[in-house]
Amino acid sequence: MIPWLHGSRDRLPDPSLALPHDSEAPGLLAAGGELTPQRLAEAYGKGVFPWYGADQPVLWWSPDPRxxxxxxxxxxxxxxxxxxxxxxxxxxxxxxxxxxxxxxxxxxxxxxxxxxxxxxxxxxxxxxxxxxxxxxxxxxxxxxxxxxxxxxxxxxxxxxxxxxxxxxxxxxxxxxxxxxxxxxxxxxxxxxxxxxxxxxxxxxxxxxxxxxxxxxxxxxxxxxxxxxxxxxxxxxxxxxxxxxxxxxxxxxxxx
The missing domain is CATH 3.40.630.70 (Leucyl/phenylalanyl-tRNA-protein transferase, C-terminal domain)
Structure with missing residues (x-):
């Protein structure tokens, strides 16, 4: 199970915990939370980025390879x-x-x-x-x-x-x-x-x-x-x- 971010106090997991390449969503690290500048700064500082569709929650990714x-x-x-x-x-x-x-x-x-x-x-x-x-x-x-x-x-x-x-x-x-x-x-x-x-x-x-x-x-x-x-x-x-x-x-x- 990937973690769900409930609010700004929840930190993004370590990128090494992202789903592996042989999973259904390789590179998926977490879901949820808000797209604030503070959250984005935290994410990009770890090499994590948001990528999701109109009918989805915010999904956070750290693919391997990059x-x-x-x-x-x-x-x-x-x-x-x-x-x-x-x-x-x-x-x-x-x-x-x-x-x-x-x-x-x-x-x-x-x-x-x-x-x-x-x-x-x-x-x-x-x-x-x-x-x-x-x-x-x-x-x-x-x-x-x-x-x-x-x-x-x-x-x-x-x-x-x-x-x-x-x-x-x-x-x-x-x-x-x-x-x-x-x-x-x-x-x-x-x-x-x-x-x-x-x-x-x-x-x-x-x-x-x-x-x-x-x-x-x-x-x-x-x-x-x-x-x-x-x-x-x-x-x-x-x-x-x-x-x-x-x-x-x-x-x-x-x-």
């Missing part, structure tokens, strides 16, 4: 490089960070997903992450063309750890451009690891891979306690980092 993206392993294909370079050179095309967080998370909730008839980004989750955004913990990386938001992603940040959540695109490759911008931003800020939670073919195509939960937790504990990112803005000069790995002299403590 899908991650080591920033220096980002797979920049020739076609994506051309797309990004063309975007960067085009007037009225720009990347913004936190231009309209609510619009981004709402668009992610509405984006169709292969094999899914609904969304796990339910209204309660949108409101909770927007409240957390007001406290500076969540951010959006946005692709804008001619003054229109055409793609983007949202993420959680604790210390020097970035947790990627979801993406959307209204134009071809708009979400990939936003992800490439996130990689450049992470390189500029000395962040070498992006959590991707669960494996998808799309993330694997960009260079994401699975690692054991124990390895993820070791990396997480060091990064969570590192100096936080204090400048959440995107400078076009960051595109120059697209083909370069993270500077080995940066602040990130490594895997």
């Amino acid at each position: 899908m991650v993206m080591f920033v220096d392993e980002f797979r920049l294909t020739r076609s994506l490089r051309k797309t990004v370079r063309r975007f960067a050179r085009t007037p009225d095309c720009e990347v913004r960070i936190d231009g309209d967080f609510r619009a981004v998370i709402t668009a992610c909730a509405q984006a169709p997903r292969e094999g899914q008839s609904g969304t796990w980004i339910v209204p309660e989750m949108i409101d909770a992450y927007c409240r957390w955004h007001a406290l500076g913990a969540t951010h959006s990386v946005e692709t804008w063309m001619n003054g229109e938001l055409v793609g983007g992603l949202y993420l959680v940040n604790i210390g020097r750890m970035v947790f990627g959540e979801s993406m959307f695109a209204r134009r071809t490759d708009a979400s990939k451009i936003a992800f490439a911008a996130l990689v450049c931003f992470c390189r500029a800020q000395g962040v070498s690891l992006i959590d991707c939670q669960q494996r998808t073919g799309h993330l694997a195509s960009l260079g994401g891979r699975e690692i054991p939960r124990s390895e993820f937790e070791r990396a997480l504990s060091v990064r969570n306690s590192a100096r936080p990112i204090d400048d959440w803005s995107y400078d076009a000069a960051m595109w120059d980092l697209l083909d370069r790995p993270t500077d080995p002299t940066d602040q990130d403590p490594g895997p």
